Amino acid sequence: MSENKINAKEFFNKILTGMSIGIVVALIPSALLGELAKALNIQAVVEITKMASSLLTIIMGLCIAMQFKMSPIQSGTLAITTMIGSGALKMNGKVLQFAGMGDVINAGITAALAVLVILYIGDKLKAYTMLVVPAFVITFVGIIGLQILPYVSSITKYLGSMVAMFTTLQPVLMGIFIAVTFAILIVSPVSTVGVAMAISLAGIGSGTANLGICAAGFGLAVAGYKVNGFGTSLAHVLGSPKMQLANFVKKPAMILPIVANAAVIGALGGLQKIQGTPMSAGFGISGLIGPINHLNIAGYSAGSLISTIIMFAILPLVLSFVFKYLFVNVLKIVKEEDYLIEFK
Structure with a gap:
């Protein structure tokens, strides 16, 4: 060298x-x-x-x-x-x-x-x-x-304590804070699974944590679609949004559309009582772990299936386009190039 x-x-x-x-x-x-x-x-x-x-x-x-x-x-x-x-x-x-x-x-x-x-x-x-x-x-x-x-x-343990404090709030506020926290953590070096397991995050806390990661996955896929192409964008959803780690550290403002997305879907998740287990929290829609574990708790009725598809896929996808337009085209706080993944 x-x-x-x-x-x-x-x-x-x-x-x-x-x-x-x-x-x-x-x-x-x-x-x-x-x-x-x-x-x-x-x-x-x-x-x-x-x-x-x-x-x-x-x-x-x-x-x-x-x-x-x-x-x-x-x-x-x-x-x-x-x-x-x-x-x-x-x-x-x-x-x-x-x-x-x-x-x-x-x-x-x-x-x-x-x-x-x-x-x-x-x-x-x-x-x-x-x-x-x-x-x-x-x-x-x-x-x-x-x-x-x-x-x-100890950083993970501290974050776990903070998330544990959020679980004492009423469901809507808890959903907002936990979803936003996990949406940020999933693009940081911190392990979302590690934080969830550290405090045995379960119930609505686990469910909204997964929704926050869904917001990050879909949000980052949509935000960077034009510069990353279909395959790389899809990897944010099916794989891990953590692939945006370098961009997040270099340009922290790129997380703002994702935070807004997570706040909305987290609040709705609290209202809809989207749930999960300590083992499922921190995965989002990756491997269908989040939605499958919610259905295991809520049951596989037609209503639960429709609600799960809306909360874990349709809603975060639609909100991703809304907040991308707001932050890129209207407020001009971030640019599509901020989400470019360089594999070299």
């Missing part, structure tokens, strides 16, 4: 872009096929998609390495270090186990530190690069990542 200088803005853009692409690669298989495979009892597909999700942070590290055009040695080193820093691997006696996907925020911080060290070393070590870079970066930066992990993970 060349030792060309890189400014701070470009550095963080590359980190965020790599994180976003890694999230897409690792989570799309589960989002598209996971729930369908469960319904059809295709256990092999269920297990493979879970494996892909568990490898999120190592793929994230690899995608970040590609952004910096790193060599194979550097890329492998960064990928391993990123996964170690995420806390996704745990030693249980002599057995190495996966502990979910790990902390994405800490994975990103660890990756950034590792990139800085790798860039500093560069080609200075000549023939010793193969020996020193993996050994030093993986152990030294990996240890730092594990040391800061408990402090970074």
Whole structure:
């Protein structure tokens, strides 16, 4: 890899872009096929998609390495270090186990530190690069990542406490606050599933959390349709809106149409008593997890089916066009280019 200088803005853009692409690669298989495979009892597909999700942070590290055009040695080193820093691997006696996907925020911080060290070393070590870079970066930066992990993970616990406070409000206000919170969290490095599980979010709280993620998925798909094309736009809905992570950090105003969408649909969700479970909260319409779990609670009557389709798909889609027009064409606060996903 060349030792060309890189400014701070470009550095963080590359980190965020790599994180976003890694999230897409690792989570799309589960989002598209996971729930369908469960319904059809295709256990092999269920297990493979879970494996892909568990490898999120190592793929994230690899995608970040590609952004910096790193060599194979550097890329492998960064990928391993990123996964170690995420806390996704745990030693249980002599057995190495996966502990979910790990902390994405800490994975990103660890990756950034590792990139800085790798860039500093560069080609200075000549023939010793193969020996020193993996050994030093993986152990030294990996240890730092594990040391800061408990402090970074506390962010999720704090957000969980905030969401728990919202559940004490009356249904409409609760729906608004929870839907908006989860619509923002789904495009941040924070795990929506982690927040929901931390407080065992259930009932209307879980349902409106999923509606907020639906608002984000449909809203981002519609907002960036002209610049991203059909396939990438559809991935926001069927996969994860978290692929907009880099754009959200660079241009926070792009979330405003999504927040407005989530507030409306969250209020209506509170009125309609849209529900879910701690296990379903945080997924939205991805894999049909949100709507299926609501129907499991509400029942599969004709009325419930129609209400579910309206709340989880039709309404967030229609509102997406309304708020896109308002914020792009009328208020001119955001532009369609703000939602461009660059896969390079």
